[in-house]
Amino acid sequence: xxxxxxxxxRASLAVSFFAQGMAFALLxxxxxxxxxxxxxxxxxxxxxxxxxxxxxGAGSVCTEQLIKRVRPSVVLRFAQPAVLLALLGAGAGDRMxxxxxxLGAFGLSVGALDxxxxxLGVSLQxxxxxxxxxxxxxxxxxxxxxxxxxxxxGAHWHLSLLVSYxxxxxxxxxxxxxxxxxxxxGEPAVAEAAQGAPGAGPVVFRLLLPLCLVMSFxxxxxxxxxxxxxxxxxxxxxxxxxLATVPYNVYxxxxxxxxxxxxFGVRRFGAxxxxxxxxxxAAAGFGVVALAPGPWTGMAGFTLLGFGLCVIVPQTFAAxxxxxxxxxxxxxxxxxxxxxxxxxxGSPLVGALGDAWSYRGAMLVPMVLVLLTxxxxxxxxxxxxxxxxxxxxxxxxDVG
Numbered sequence: 001x002x003x004x005x006x007x008x009x010r011a012s013l014a015v016s017f018f019a020q021g022m023a024f025a026l027l028x029x030x031x032x033x034x035x036x037x038x039x040x041x042x043x044x045x046x047x048x049x050x051x052x053x054x055x056x057g058a059g060s061v062c063t064e065q066l067i068k069r070v071r072p073s074v075v076l077r078f079a080q081p082a083v084l085l086a087l088l089g090a091g092a093g094d095r096m097x098x099x100x101x102x103l104g105a106f107g108l109s110v111g112a113l114d115x116x117x118x119x120l121g122v123s124l125q126x127x128x129x130x131x132x133x134x135x136x137x138x139x140x141x142x143x144x145x146x147x148x149x150x151x152x153x154g155a156h157w158h159l160s161l162l163v164s165y166x167x168x169x170x171x172x173x174x175x176x177x178x179x180x181x182x183x184x185x186g187e188p189a190v191a192e193a194a195q196g197a198p199g200a201g202p203v204v205f206r207l208l209l210p211l212c213l214v215m216s217f218x219x220x221x222x223x224x225x226x227x228x229x230x231x232x233x234x235x236x237x238x239x240x241x242x243l244a245t246v247p248y249n250v251y252x253x254x255x256x257x258x259x260x261x262x263x264f265g266v267r268r269f270g271a272x273x274x275x276x277x278x279x280x281x282a283a284a285g286f287g288v289v290a291l292a293p294g295p296w297t298g299m300a301g302f303t304l305l306g307f308g309l310c311v312i313v314p315q316t317f318a319a320x321x322x323x324x325x326x327x328x329x330x331x332x333x334x335x336x337x338x339x340x341x342x343x344x345x346g347s348p349l350v351g352a353l354g355d356a357w358s359y360r361g362a363m364l365v366p367m368v369l370v371l372l373t374x375x376x377x378x379x380x381x382x383x384x385x386x387x388x389x390x391x392x393x394x395x396x397x398d399v400g
Contacts, residue, residue: 059111
């Protein structure tokens with residue numbers, strides 16, 4: 001694969017991550033507006049919200065089967081427009097069944113999109129021979145900030161969902177279609193497979209399980225911030241309603257900054273050290289939030305959380321690719337399911353504990369779960385095993 005092809009593949013995949021971040025933020029930040037538009041009751045809303053990650057998990061499972069017949073770049077080329085059109089559909093209808101169809105389509109396609117994007121990212125990183133995964137997820141965070149800002153503008157100016165979504169989809173859809181021409185699948189780990197290296201064969205779930213648990217823990221933490229930060233700051237720490245909207249934005253910005261610098265940290269210190277540092281920062285963030293005497297201290301805790309959690313998910317995908325170099329696509333697809341497991345578990349868990357006990361105490365639960373990542377930190381590979389143990393390291397490509 002030529003250097004120019006790799007550069008174009010890396011840039012086009014960054015565009016895909018950006019578009020996905022924006023689309024997801026536009027959906028989740030306008031959930032109240034979707035509920036009002038379609039007349040979804042408070043009792044029925046959790047069913048709709050749970051259906052999206054469940055179907056996304058199914059989409060990830062289907063992607064594992066699809067990539068046995070077509071390349072991940074082909075799956076991504078079709079999944080991305082499907083996500084954007086489903087988002088537009090969620091804002092265009094007026095009947096509950098239309099909301100169910102649109103959100104169902106969004107869930108299935110976003111599972112395929114998340115899986116195929118990360119498959120391409122892992123294979124490109126293997127071809128480069130150095131860490132670039134965090135940069136892709138930084139693009140996702142940047143898109144999330146843009147999507148949340150557009151959603152805020154739509155809510156501020158009382159725009160309909162269709163008016164809010166249409167400009168974003170009208171821009172992103174053609175950009176993604178054009179960018180998809182340059183998707184690059186990277187190089188297969190033929191050397192490892194040929195030599196019968198550990199991980200060269202089919203995915204063994206027992207070996208993948210530690211990374212699956214880490215993925216779930218990280219998304220339990222992430223969903224806690226996205227779903228409970230505003231309520232916690234206002235109800236528990238006594239902030240104003242306006243100030244309560246700030247923690248999630250701060251969290252997204254620090255996630256972007258941490259990921260933008262994270263690849264350098266992995267190259268300099270190794271994945272294990274970066275994941276351990278991120279874990280400690282995230283746990284400290286939850287501890288500060290739980291013990292905060294007031295809203296500004298709580299804000300500092302959420303800032304730490306962003307810097308800590310941001311490195312764990314991208315490195316978990318990268319570690320799965322290193323663990324199973326001969327079946328990295330299948331490993332990423334299975335690991336991606338636990339993204340949605342954590343998302344499904346996190347918000348209800350914190351809510352139930354907060355109601356039954358206290359929200360301060362509830363914040364200690366994701367802290368403990370995130371800390372368990374330290375137990376599995378060695379699964380992220382040592383410096384010498386970063387690209388598949390003692391076997392030949394993929395060539396390092398000087399493409400910036």
